[in-house]
Amino acid sequence: MKRVVITGLGCISPLGNSVETLWNGLLDGRCAIDFIRSFDASGLPVKIAAEVKDFKPEDFGIDRPMIRHNDRYALYALAAAKQAMRDSGLEVGKDVDSTRLGCAIGSGVGGIQTLCREHSSMLENGSRGVSPLFIPEMIANIASGNVAILFHAEGPNLPVVTACATGTHSIGEAYRMIREGRADAMITGGAEAAVCEIAISGFANSKALTTSEDPMAASLPFDARRKGFVIGEGAGIMVLEDYDIARRRGAHIYAEVCGYGNSCDAYHYTAPRADAKSATNCIKWALEEAGYREGEKVYINAHGTGTPLNDKAETLAIKQAFGLEAARQAVISSTKSMTGHMLGATGAIELLICAKTLQTGKVAPTIHLDEPDPECDLDYTPHVARDYDAALTISNSFGFGGQNACVALRKF
Numbered sequence: 001m002k003r004v005v006i007t008g009l010g011c012i013s014p015l016g017n018s019v020e021t022l023w024n025g026l027l028d029g030r031c032a033i034d035f036i037r038s039f040d041a042s043g044l045p046v047k048i049a050a051e052v053k054d055f056k057p058e059d060f061g062i063d064r065p066m067i068r069h070n071d072r073y074a075l076y077a078l079a080a081a082k083q084a085m086r087d088s089g090l091e092v093g094k095d096v097d098s099t100r101l102g103c104a105i106g107s108g109v110g111g112i113q114t115l116c117r118e119h120s121s122m123l124e125n126g127s128r129g130v131s132p133l134f135i136p137e138m139i140a141n142i143a144s145g146n147v148a149i150l151f152h153a154e155g156p157n158l159p160v161v162t163a164c165a166t167g168t169h170s171i172g173e174a175y176r177m178i179r180e181g182r183a184d185a186m187i188t189g190g191a192e193a194a195v196c197e198i199a200i201s202g203f204a205n206s207k208a209l210t211t212s213e214d215p216m217a218a219s220l221p222f223d224a225r226r227k228g229f230v231i232g233e234g235a236g237i238m239v240l241e242d243y244d245i246a247r248r249r250g251a252h253i254y255a256e257v258c259g260y261g262n263s264c265d266a267y268h269y270t271a272p273r274a275d276a277k278s279a280t281n282c283i284k285w286a287l288e289e290a291g292y293r294e295g296e297k298v299y300i301n302a303h304g305t306g307t308p309l310n311d312k313a314e315t316l317a318i319k320q321a322f323g324l325e326a327a328r329q330a331v332i333s334s335t336k337s338m339t340g341h342m343l344g345a346t347g348a349i350e351l352l353i354c355a356k357t358l359q360t361g362k363v364a365p366t367i368h369l370d371e372p373d374p375e376c377d378l379d380y381t382p383h384v385a386r387d388y389d390a391a392l393t394i395s396n397s398f399g400f401g402g403q404n405a406c407v408a409l410r411k412f
Helices: 019-027 064-068 072-088 112-125 134-138 142-151 163-179 197-205 243-248 277-290 308-322 324-329 343-360
Strands: 004-012 101-106 185-192 234-242 255-264 298-301 331-333 392-399 403-410
Touching (some): 004 163, 004 243, 004 343, 019 343, 072 112, 072 142, 072 185, 072 234, 101 142, 101 163, 112 134, 112 197, 142 185, 163 185, 163 234, 163 255, 163 343, 163 392, 163 403, 185 343, 234 243, 234 343, 255 343, 255 392, 277 308, 277 392, 298 343, 308 392, 343 392, 343 403
Parallel strands (some): 101 185, 298 331
Antiparallel strands (some): 004 234, 004 255, 185 234, 255 403
């Protein structure tokens, strides 16, 4: 089996449109949640979100035809992929053959803004009002396809769709591609742009979103006051490489990808299992593959959505996977307290955060954790960032349909 390392990072996020601005915002404990500005949300049951701000695709070298012919989620992916490839310094044709470079970029809902726009056009103008590019702009694989076109990545292309576990599963599957020798490098992650009327209405009507009208008391992971998540948007992209290739070309290495777990609750279409059995297995499998040894210093970027059921079940899963004493020693945080829940992009952003934690020795906090839930009794890094020299990090992601994903990184 090949060793797999991270050599490039890129992101578009509610806290900023670069890795540096995202990371600095997290360490400062800055909350990106606010009232919705991109459209009039006055008639909706939920009026707050974690929106991407000041995003101009042309600032990332995306040309006008590409801007016109892509949904916003795909533009986020393209911009983040450009950052990650530039950061990695990987040159196609020189460092890696185009047939050995692949993409695994997923989205939980794909081009939902395009769907809404074209549906309105059809109602107003009939079938002739629907753009001939409606389908390719809407489909959830088009971001991965267009990134592959941009970088001439002719190797494996595997856009994953597993709801809120999408980004983590995408990176896990890309890791396996390289580990098993099916590719030498992968551009991987997740992207989402679902801050729109129909998505917010659907999530709100299913009681998944918080109805808080205070942006600073809305996303409350592990807090007794939590009542639902805050929808966010963005993209997180990584470049993964065969370690031998990265070493030969002198690439900067952020961390080593060393473990991946993938399981299903097979229980309910939205609620997690109360016994956390499948989530526990998912975490265990990632730890076993990573060669985890009890006593190692571990950071966990929790799924931590701020929903009543998730946070209790995830706490239980961590305890069962590590054992109670080791779970109490782990340092945990939910960065969704600052970024909101970016759906299919969230796992990729949070793995990027794990890589930065290993690189810098700093842990981003869980802000607004003022009233800890007695059933969520682990170390969630409340309020402020801390120094912590982790040897191993894991990122958990759980999605509708009972999808569970966990990826482990080691300090390089």
